[in-house]
Amino acid sequence: DIVMTQSPDSLAVSLGERATINCKSSQSVLYSPNNKNYLSWYQQKPGQPPKLLIYWASTRESGVPDRFSGSGSGTDFTLTISSLQAEDVAVYYCQQYYLTQITFGQGTRLEIK
Amino acid sequence: QVQLQESGPGLVKPSETLSLTCIVTGDSISSTNYYWAWIRQAPGKGLDWIGSINYSGTTYYNPSLQSRVTISVDMSKKQFSLRLSSVTAADTAIYYCARSTGAFDNWGQGTLVTVSS
Numbered sequence: 001d002i003v004m005t006q007s008p009d010s011l012a013v014s015l016g017e018r019a020t021i022n023c024k025s026s027q028s029v030l031y032s033p034n035n036k037n038y039l040s041w042y043q044q045k046p047g048q049p050p051k052l053l054i055y056w057a058s059t060r061e062s063g064v065p066d067r068f069s070g071s072g073s074g075t076d077f078t079l080t081i082s083s084l085q086a087e088d089v090a091v092y093y094c095q096q097y098y099l100t101q102i103t104f105g106q107g108t109r110l111e112i113k
Numbered sequence: 114q115v116q117l118q119e120s121g122p123g124l125v126k127p128s129e130t131l132s133l134t135c136i137v138t139g140d141s142i143s144s145t146n147y148y149w150a151w152i153r154q155a156p157g158k159g160l161d162w163i164g165s166i167n168y169s170g171t172t173y174y175n176p177s178l179q180s181r182v183t184i185s186v187d188m189s190k191k192q193f194s195l196r197l198s199s200v201t202a203a204d205t206a207i208y209y210c211a212r213s214t215g216a217f218d219n220w221g222q223g224t225l226v227t228v229s230s
Contacts, residue, residue, distance in 0.1 A: 051220075095216070097215035097216060101162075
């Protein structure tokens, strides 16, 4: 299995400031033949299912605000919220789909400072 | 717009089998582009992938659950199903069904299943 480790476990950021969440995989999720990283990011608000934000490590899902961006390659990835809004309070998860045995990170709780 | 809806008992006794169904509307469950998946979330915990199935019945399961899990698809009814045997309190969770292209781009609202006598 590929173990996904997020950091930090929780994060408090002021409104309008940048929020950065990291995700590290125990092995590379970059598939060299197509140069794609099999990594996605989700946002989960209380009482709701997760919502896909980013796939292929950096491709924003349709309808997701452009303040959300994903970066990284291989084993190290980052989700950045460029200017935190009140509605961004949530738990964020990364997920690898490089292997058929899919795994998620443990989640990062994002709050307003 | 695809929609997924889970259904099944909200309470299951220990040692019995949990059975859930996910009805898919607005999309073809027989599409070759997708897998259809079950994911669960224990109260206050993170996301745990259970397994996935495609139109031809090819399945992949979480190794930690593989001995107890069966996922099946019924294309005529536009639904796929989860069976988890020999449940314990540790299987208490919200169970989600989702559409997968690798990433999970559409989710059901989830259904809480409690294992208790």
